[in-house]
Amino acid sequence: MRALKPDFLFSGGHVHAGASLVVRDGLVESVGDAPQGAEVVPMPGRALLPGLVAAHSHAFQRAIRGRTEHRNHPRDDFWSWREAMYAAAERLSPEDLYAVSRFCFLEMARAGITAVGEFHYLHRDPSGKPYADPNELDLAVARAAKEAGLRMVLLRVAYARSGFRMPENPRQKRFIEGSADEYLKNLEALSQQVAVGAAPHSVRACPAEWIREIAGEAFRRGWPLHLHVSEQRLEVEQCRAEHGTTPALLLERLGALREGTTAIHGVHLTTDDIAAIGRARATVCACPTTERNLGDGVLRADLLLAAGVRLCVGTDSEVQLSPLEDSRQLEYHLRLVQEQRAILDPEQGGVGGLGAKLYRIASEGGMRSLALGGGALRPGEPADFISVDLDDPSIAGANRDDLMANVVFSMERTAIHQTWVRGEPLGLDFEGALPVFRTAMRRLWE
Numbered sequence: 001m002r003a004l005k006p007d008f009l010f011s012g013g014h015v016h017a018g019a020s021l022v023v024r025d026g027l028v029e030s031v032g033d034a035p036q037g038a039e040v041v042p043m044p045g046r047a048l049l050p051g052l053v054a055a056h057s058h059a060f061q062r063a064i065r066g067r068t069e070h071r072n073h074p075r076d077d078f079w080s081w082r083e084a085m086y087a088a089a090e091r092l093s094p095e096d097l098y099a100v101s102r103f104c105f106l107e108m109a110r111a112g113i114t115a116v117g118e119f120h121y122l123h124r125d126p127s128g129k130p131y132a133d134p135n136e137l138d139l140a141v142a143r144a145a146k147e148a149g150l151r152m153v154l155l156r157v158a159y160a161r162s163g164f165r166m167p168e169n170p171r172q173k174r175f176i177e178g179s180a181d182e183y184l185k186n187l188e189a190l191s192q193q194v195a196v197g198a199a200p201h202s203v204r205a206c207p208a209e210w211i212r213e214i215a216g217e218a219f220r221r222g223w224p225l226h227l228h229v230s231e232q233r234l235e236v237e238q239c240r241a242e243h244g245t246t247p248a249l250l251l252e253r254l255g256a257l258r259e260g261t262t263a264i265h266g267v268h269l270t271t272d273d274i275a276a277i278g279r280a281r282a283t284v285c286a287c288p289t290t291e292r293n294l295g296d297g298v299l300r301a302d303l304l305l306a307a308g309v310r311l312c313v314g315t316d317s318e319v320q321l322s323p324l325e326d327s328r329q330l331e332y333h334l335r336l337v338q339e340q341r342a343i344l345d346p347e348q349g350g351v352g353g354l355g356a357k358l359y360r361i362a363s364e365g366g367m368r369s370l371a372l373g374g375g376a377l378r379p380g381e382p383a384d385f386i387s388v389d390l391d392d393p394s395i396a397g398a399n400r401d402d403l404m405a406n407v408v409f410s411m412e413r414t415a416i417h418q419t420w421v422r423g424e425p426l427g428l429d430f431e432g433a434l435p436v437f438r439t440a441m442r443r444l445w446e
Contacts, residue, residue, distance in 0.1 A: 002423070003034035007390060008047040008403055011377040013360060015352065017400045021048055023383040026422035030379050045391055046417065047403060049359070050377050051114025051384035052323040053366025056226070056264050056285045056314025058119055059141060060097055062104035063088045063444055065319055078232055078294045085317075086171040088444060090126055096440040097122065098140040103437040104318055105148035109419045109426050111321045114384035116150050117285075117314070117370045118142075119199055119226060119264070121157035121175045123186075128173030134186045135193075142194045149419075149426040151384065153370040155199040155226045156190055158183040158214055163204045164242040175201075180210040184217055197224035197370065200256075202231075203239050203247045208254055215256035224371045225256065226285070229263035231296055236268050248273035257282055262369045264314065266304070267297035274300070278307030283369045288329035290316035298333045302343050312365035323366075327358040328408050355404035383423035389415050 003020040011021065011031045022029040022038060034040050068084045092100070108116060122137045124130050131137070138154055145152035159175035162168060177183045190196050198218035200206040206214075211227070218225040229247045230236055239247045248269060251257040261282040269277070277284065286299045294317070301311060313326035331354070334343045345354040360376065367375030374381035388407070390398060392415035398406040418425045 001029060001035070001038045003038040003040045004043055004048060005034065005040060006043040006046040006048045006387065008400060009377070010047070010049045010356070010359070010404065013356060013376060015356075015400050015403050021377065021383075021385070023423040026383055026424075028377055028379050028381050028383050031377070043387065045389065047388040047390055047407075048377070048385050049112075049388060049407065050363040050375050051386060051419065051421065052112045052362050053115045053117075053312065053370070053375065054108060054113050054315040054321070054323060055117040055262065055312040055366040055369045056119055056287055056316050057104075057108075057116050058317060059101040059104040059144070060088065060092055060122060061085060062107075062318040063092070063096075063100045063441065067445070078296060079234075081294055083171075089122060089174060090171060091444055092122065094131075094136055094140050096443060097137055098144050099433070099436040099440040101141045102144035102147055103430075103433045104321075105145050105150050106428050106430055106433055107321050108315070109148055109150060109428055110416070111323070111413055112386040112416045112419055113315075113321070113323060114151060114386075114419060114421050115153075115367060115370065115372060116145060117153050117155050117197065117224075117226065117366070118145065119155045119157060121159055121201060123177060124174045126174065128176070135190045138190055139193065148428075149421050151372065151382075151421065153195045153197050153224065153372065154190065155197040155224070156183075156187050157199045157201050158210060159201045159205050160207060160210055161205060164238045180213045183210075184214065191221075191223075197226055199226045202228035202235060203243070203250055204235050208243065208250065211251070211256050212254045215254065215261075219258060219260060222260075222371065224262060224369065225258075225260055226262045226264060226369075227251070227256075229266050230268040230273065231265035233268055246270055246273050248276055252276045252280070260371065262312070265291065265296065265299075267291055267299050269300070271303070274303050274307045274309065277304070277309045281308060281310070283310040283312055283365070285312045285314045285369060286326065286330055287314045287316035288326045288333060289320050289322070292329065292333070293317065293319050298337055299330065300334075301330045302334055305344065306346075310365060310368065311361045312369045313362050322413065323362040324359075324408055324411060327362040330358065330361070351401045352404040355406070355408040358408045359404055384421050386419050387417045389417045
């Protein structure tokens with residue numbers, strides 16, 4: 001049992017000064033005074049904060065960073081970006097996928113991420129045939145996360161088609177399985193080896209009967225259910241044409257919108273959609289860095305929170321790995337649209353209140369979305385946290401009152417001293433991961 005004694009500790013949604021974080025067997029034992037017999041570890045000049053969570057990630061897309069930031073078409077948007085992404089998806093071998101994913105997860109850990117929801121849809125070989133083990137690629141990603149030291153829930157994606165009345169897209173042949181039954185059989189086999197969630201890709205990529213069947217099994221098994229919802233206007237238009245309603249309301253009709261459901265993106269939700277998600281006490285996973293990068297739109301986080309919707313954040317396309325950036329952009333995007341400040345602070349929570357609220361979205365919100373529990377460093381929760389250098393220039397001078405505002409709105413990655421999972425600091429082996437990552441990148445692009 002160890003008692004870590006920093007200057008500040010953010011636990012249970014509050015900043016404590018001079019309190020110890022007592023850790024035993026990978027869990028938080030207590031917060032406060034160091035108990036008799038504990039190994040006391042002084043941490044002067046440090047703050048301990050809950051680990052951050054990337055609840056929505058496509059690790060293989062780390063391979064296209066820097067390759068899509070130019071215009072190739074008269075109009076460049078999500079759909080043209082997707083074609084560039086497919087170029088990587090078509091070429092990755094299992095070894096390449098492992099190398100790229102491992103490097104991505106190490107970068108996440110350096111950014112303070114301790115848990116990730118990996119929304120993984122590469123299942124078959126480049127010709128579209130299943131591997132001898134249908135989960136070979138899933139397990140390569142899981143091994144990469146384990147070696148990086150992260151908790152991971154593998155959100156194995158179901159993909160059935162290109163879209164409503166759309167021709168088959170040969171560039172998606174690595175994603176598609178033959179039936180919902182085949183998908184669930186493979187997901188069940190995977191669940192025997194790693195923590196999993198069910199993930200029908202979207203109402204565009206899965207027919208209604210797939211979503212109903214997969215959601216039912218997820219709820220029966222206690223697995224989290226994640227889906228892309230209303231990321232693109234075209235997705236909403238296709239859903240209306242096929243089903244006469246919006247994606248969120250279709251999920252409600254199918255019985256797929258419950259407390260264990262996470263709707264990814266949600267930037268084109270209607271007021272009726274928001275009300276339905278709120279009634280279900282479901283979660284919306286925002287990915288503001290990706291949504292800004294792709295020109296998707298702005299999430300109405302203010303309306304969602306007012307309706308009782310829970311929020312978390314994801315790194316999605318891996319163009320930048322910073323849940324703190326994502327959480328601050330929930331607020332900043334609304335400031336640009338509404339020409340006001342502190343929009344997500346209607347409670348007027350004081351100097352550090354909005355920062356604490358946004359941080360909890362990036363930590364506790366993600367753990368809840370992945371059905372992992374914890375994320376607030378309360379007694380009994382996982383001892384997953386980051387140590388922060390209070391003398392880093394980006395937050396130097398922060399005190400107990402304004403610490404969380406400094407952390408969320410100003411802190412740079414340079415302030416993150418160490419990332420801890422299960423009560424132990426991670427050893428980030430970039431030196432070992434870099435050579436194979438470089439080899440994979442050369443194979444892909446040179």
